[in-house]
Amino acid sequence: MSRARFALSAQERARLGAAFPDAMRPSPASRMRTALLIAVLAALAAFGFWRLDFSLDRIGTGIAQLAYFVTLMMPPNPGTQLPLYMHALGETLAIAFLGTLLGALVAFPFGFLAAKNVIPNIFGHFAVRRFLDTVRGIDKLIWALIYVTVVGLGPFAGILAIATSSVGELGKLFSEAVEALDRKPVEGITSTGGSPVEAVRFGMLPQVLPVLASQLLYYFESNARQSTIVGIVGAGGLGLHLAEQIRVLEWQKVSFLILMMLVMVAVIDFISSRLRFAIIGKARMEP
Incomplete structure (x- = not known):
């Protein structure tokens, strides 16, 4: 042109x-x-x-x-440990899924409590926001180190680390989504005698659930990557084996583990992107 x-x-x-x-x-x-x-x-x-x-x-x-x-990494070769690595891949996905799910369940009520249009009290709103800031301000890797010390090595520590960090991050995103809602349905319910709980249930939830579902899918994709990182400090999954193979200089196994991580992230990204577009498209089509 x-x-x-x-x-x-x-x-x-x-x-x-x-x-x-x-x-x-x-x-x-x-x-x-x-x-x-x-x-x-x-x-x-x-x-x-x-x-x-x-x-x-x-x-x-x-x-x-x-x-x-x-x-030194070429060609990628798992040796005789392919079954062990596949089991570790399943652990990594389980850590990401359960950690994201647990974090979302805890963050869901905090998202409403931290929203100004739900909790108008400035002190309550301020306290919830600062709590979420504190939890979010500590990196997942630090949480993993803490939980490995508290509950010991293994995937349970990784689940707790992902869940704790996700509470702060998802709670903030959920509260911003709630604050951006259209107030007209809520005002219509309260003007006809509806209680504040009914206003949230019938005026806010139908609007915010598609947005929250989209954010949750994105965070599952992100936590799938992070669950590998927390495994490096002993929280299970592929990261634990990756750190071990780097330590003993088995570079072909290292490249195979990295390749597994890349394929895992690519597949999750593809599926979650399709689901997010489907959820958002369906929400826009509804009256």
Whole structure:
């Protein structure tokens, strides 16, 4: 397509300049602020690279070493441990599924309690939001380390880590979805004598459930990846075997485990994407 079709005439430029003077003709002060912001960001980036010992030589050496490791990984080969790895793959999926499900069940009521249009009391709303922020602020890997210490090694610690982190993340997403709802159905129910519980049940839930289901599917996909990471610290699944094979330098088995992870994530992404589009499409078609 020719660029000439997007060219503006003098009259169009004049009209745009009159309508948006700041955008079309920025003032010297605005240009100075922009230049100063760029300079500050560049200075911060340069300081960060210097402070963290950034080195192009080390990057080049690392890339060469990585290429050497890739040659050691070829071809991927599980050896005699394929049944063990398939069992670990099932553990990883179970950790992701059960952790996401448990986290969603706990986060569901918190999503309503953290929404301003459900709990107007500022102190109750503030307390629930800060609780979700605290839970969400701790990474899944840290939760896994904590639960491995508390309940011991194995997939149970991974389920608890995924579930705990998902409570904070899903609770925030659920509350934002509730706050974005259309208030008219709720006002209609309360104006006809409906109780607050009935307003939530019949005015909010039908609107918010498709959105929550879509978010839940996305988080299952994300937690399937994270469940591999938490396994590295002893929480079961593929990550436990991956860390072990890296430790003993069995690079062909490492590449096979990585390939299993990639296939697992790709399949889950494909299925969850189709389900999300189906849920959203069905919700839009309903009156």
